[in-house]
Amino acid sequence: MSSLAIVAPHCTTSRLQRYALKSPTDELLVTRAKEGDRNAFRMLVVRHQQGIARTVASMLGPVVEVDDVVQEVFIRFYQTLARFRGDAACRTYLKRIAINLSLDTLRRRKRLASRFVSRDNESMYVPEARDESADPEGFDRRRLLEQALASLRPHHRAVVVLRLIDGYSTKEAAEILGVPSGTVLSRLSRAVQHLRSILGPILEYEA
Amino acid sequence: MKQVTMHRLEATPQDAALCSLLRESAEASAEHAMQPFVADRVMRRIAQLTRSEEVFQAALWRFFRPVALAGFILVLAFVGYNSTISRTYEVPPTTTELVLGLQPVTLTTAYSADFYPILAAGP
Numbered sequence: 310m311s312s313l314a315i316v317a318p319h320c321t322t323s324r325l326q327r328y329a330l331k332s333p334t335d336e337l338l339v340t341r342a343k344e345g346d347r348n349a350f351r352m353l354v355v356r357h358q359q360g361i362a363r364t365v366a367s368m369l370g371p372v373v374e375v376d377d378v379v380q381e382v383f384i385r386f387y388q389t390l391a392r393f394r395g396d397a398a399c400r401t402y403l404k405r406i407a408i409n410l411s412l413d414t415l416r417r418r419k420r421l422a423s424r425f426v427s428r429d430n431e432s433m434y435v436p437e438a439r440d441e442s443a444d445p446e447g448f449d450r451r452r453l454l455e456q457a458l459a460s461l462r463p464h465h466r467a468v469v470v471l472r473l474i475d476g477y478s479t480k481e482a483a484e485i486l487g488v489p490s491g492t493v494l495s496r497l498s499r500a501v502q503h504l505r506s507i508l509g510p511i512l513e514y515e516a
Numbered sequence: 517m518k519q520v521t522m523h524r525l526e527a528t529p530q531d532a533a534l535c536s537l538l539r540e541s542a543e544a545s546a547e548h549a550m551q552p553f554v555a556d557r558v559m560r561r562i563a564q565l566t567r568s569e570e571v572f573q574a575a576l577w578r579f580f581r582p583v584a585l586a587g588f589i590l591v592l593a594f595v596g597y598n599s600t601i602s603r604t605y606e607v608p609p610t611t612t613e614l615v616l617g618l619q620p621v622t623l624t625t626a627y628s629a630d631f632y633p634i635l636a637a638g639p
Binding site for chain 1: 530531533534535536537538539540541542543544545546548549550551554555557558559561562563565
């Protein structure tokens with residue numbers, strides 16, 4: 310049994326989450342996971358699940374698919390663990406998988422929409438039912454934000470998610486998306502312009 | 517979350533508000549869309565995946581041995597048959613010809629009209 314398994318033998322998620330957030334490093338956990346330590350991999354999942362969920366939810370909107378895609382991200386990571394050499398940070402590698410899977414899902418959704426949804430109804434974005442009684446004003450604002458994000462082209466949305474939400478630099482975003490930095494900047498500029506045009510009054514109020 | 521250091525963006529209060537609203541919205545969307553116990557469900561799926569891979573490997577190994585044995589016996593039978601046939605050839609065959617059951621061809625036989633049964637049969 311590895312040292313990690315001794316320190317955290319089949320902990321509950323909350324205990325494991327607390328432990329995973331403290332230490333050890335991602336590199337160490339990846340090495341242990343490669344050696345077959347399931348607890349180490351589990352800790353990686355616990356550590357990164359929130360960040361990945363945020364990225365996927367920003368890409369797809371608050372829909373049921375998000376949960377499946379997040380799971381798929383970690384399963385893909387597990388399957389490619391042997392090939393992961395650690396050139397990029399674990400977080401960056403996971404983000405790349407998350408963005409690619411989200412783009413695949415959006416492509417599938419678009420194909421489905423072109424087949425089944427009327428051409429008059431351009432947006433396929435259908436928000437899930439939520440309890441709005443607690444904060445009706447916040448609910449409307451969030452809904453408008455989600456719709457504004459959903460109206461962006463998928464590749465522009467990916468840039469917005471990586472740069473503005475996840476806080477990656479232009480160079481890092483370019484590496485994750487596999488495009489030149491100039492492309493990231495031009496997409497970001499266009500996307501921000503579009504968002505400003507939709508969210509103008511809210512932004513002025515918030516500012 | 518990483519501190520966002522943006523070139524030109526966030527220079528104005530509107531840009532800062534946009535970033536902050538987007539992050540807030542992302543958090544809310546993720547919280548709404550995700551079911552609890554993600555790590556448990558991921559680990560369960562990985563365990564199933566590994567189990568199915570193990571089952572596939574075991575099945576492959578179980579079928580490989582009898583198929584390999586049958587194949588080996590078949591090859592031996594062909595070689596035996598070919599070597600028996602080769603005794604009837606006029607010119608002694610090489611090992612390759614013997615194993616593969618090829619008829620040895622010399623230049624004389626190749627140029628002889630009798631070598632080609634169609635030509636030998638005539639019009």
